[in-house]
Amino acid sequence: MEFRLLGSFEAGPAGEPVVVGRRQERLLLAILLLEAGHAVAIDRLADLLWDGEPPPSARGTLHTYVGRLRTALAPYGAGIVTRGSGYAVEGAEVDAARFTDLARAAAATSDLAERVRLGGAALALWRGPLLADLAGESLRRRLGGPLTDLRLATAEAYARVLLDMGHHERVALDLAALAGAHPTREGLVAHVMTALYRAARQADALALYDLARKALATGSGVEPGVELETVHQRILAGDPRLERPAAPVYAVRVRDLWLPWSVGGHPALELCNTYAGWGGERQPGAEWLRGYPTLAVWAGHQDLLDDATVTQLVEAARRDPLGAAVVLDETRELRARLYACLTRPEDAKAFAAVVPYVEAAAAVSVFRRAPDGLGRWRPAPSAGLRAPLHAAARSAGELLADRRRLTVCACSSPTCGWLFVDHSGRRRWCSTATCGDHPK
Incomplete structure (x- = not known):
């Protein structure tokens, strides 16, 4: 059963609230829920429930409250169990616990x-405010x-x-x-x-x-x-x-977003190069694809999507941020697998890891005439928010089918690792020597 404590007390699915007990009983339940399944001693419950001034009848009243709550919660799969000299809640999902997990994960990454x-x-x-109504x-x-x-x-x-x-x-x-x-x-x-x-x-x-x-x-x-x-x-x-933060090193401003310079010689390489510092420790600030709008704008900048589509995608991401976040995560996963494939050309498993993305992109691609009169493969409108991912994957497939793939090199700087095409076979460094701590 779901409980929301970060504001007014609410129980049940969002939009379908369930009334649980009277005010004092709900407060008792909230105190137990804040302990995330751990038992709370009866004396502490009484102290908190009556804010430091429990009446002589506090223990008996608590037992009554617990009995009523057990009856109210039983139909929803949640319950209050006795543990030692206290009580604990089982079968509950609590927004406070979810908040704690997310906040700690944010601090750790x-x-x-x-x-x-x-x-x-x-x-x-x-x-x-916490338990605003209680x-x-x-x-x-x-x-x-x-x-x-x-x-x-x-x-x-x-x-x-x-x-x-x-x-x-x-x-x-x-x-x-x-x-x-x-x-x-x-x-x-x-x-x-x-x-x-x-x-x-x-x-x-x-x-x-x-x-x-x-x-x-x-x-x-x-x-x-x-x-x-x-x-x-x-x-x-x-x-x-x-005023605004200083511009990152080796960046270009497109639609009010910072994108890295195009230095790889192919859109699939530029996708890999949206993570600076592949060759060293992945430092904070090295990520260029910081949000779905940046991904969509990047795809347009690489001529993988047209301007009108980019505009539509940015608006769609605003309406569906969770869906956009999933696509962004998948694109980063494609980027990592493609990077491994391009830097280990002899590795059949690395190649195979990219194949499902390329095949999925091919299944939703259409061939259209561009304003310059040339034909181009584009994701079909049905691709929706996944259009930048499919566009990048199709570009990856084209590179993997091109002999230029055999001339791809990684910058050997320990703090760089960006990819570039080198027909001479003599270069060791990319044209910018971009390091992971440059983008801010």
Whole structure:
């Protein structure tokens, strides 16, 4: 059975809420759910349920509440079991546990695009304050302190990466309210102020700073720290260092997105080269395909898709972000398998790993006349969001059927590894010596 605690208490599938017990009984259930299956002692339950002042009849009342909850939950496959001197919930899926898993996964990955995806999914689970309709502020601090800390840390890291990618609008839209609700979280406030300033909302950025300064003075008797004060002074001075991040090395701006220079000599090689630093440690910032819109724009830039299709795909991805994320992941998987195939031409298994992508692309390809009068293979409209993946796979198949495949070389720099065509057989380095820590 599903339970949602990150906001008002809800039980049952989304859109089909189930009424579970009275208010105090729901609070008891929520306390147990926050422990993720671990038993909670009766004395602790009584202390929390009555916020430090349990009545003499607390134990008997708890037993009554548990009995009612067991009856209410039984039809849905969830239950409350007795463990030692306490109780635990079984058969429950809880948004708080899902949030924790996503937030920790976001913190653990070095892939910036994945960090944004996981962090954004984690933060999206919050619909308001923890148990907004059941717990007061004092009890909420006791129950959800670690969850709140993890939420703010995730939001801060999420904002930092988005700002580095140039997506200040998303930071301002997604996190301004959270920063305002937690004005003493200086790192988050500083990031949101920067985003607001870049979005031409200087007055809002300064208002957020005033809110943080007053909260710090009232709560701790301190002034803003160096990071927050520096952002404040730069906003007042109109400092250009607060503007968009500097352009990455070896990049070109297309549709307001950064793409790597085309240096491989074939679209299939350029797909491989959208991950800088194949030859060394995969450092944060090395990923160029940070989101589905970048993938679609990249495919258009490589003439694998026409401009109208790219525009349609970017809009479709906005409407179906989960579907777009799946396609992006599959494209990255194709990229890794293609890279292995091209750098190990004698490896039949590496070749075979690319074949299903090529065959799937061929099954949905159509031959059309382009504006220049030449014919081109394109994914059929039925490909939908998978069009960039199929376009890249078809290009890979064409390269693997071309003798140029035998002249593909990888840059031998330990921090590069980009692929390029070398007819001479003498070159060891790509034309840019791009390393994994260049893109930001």
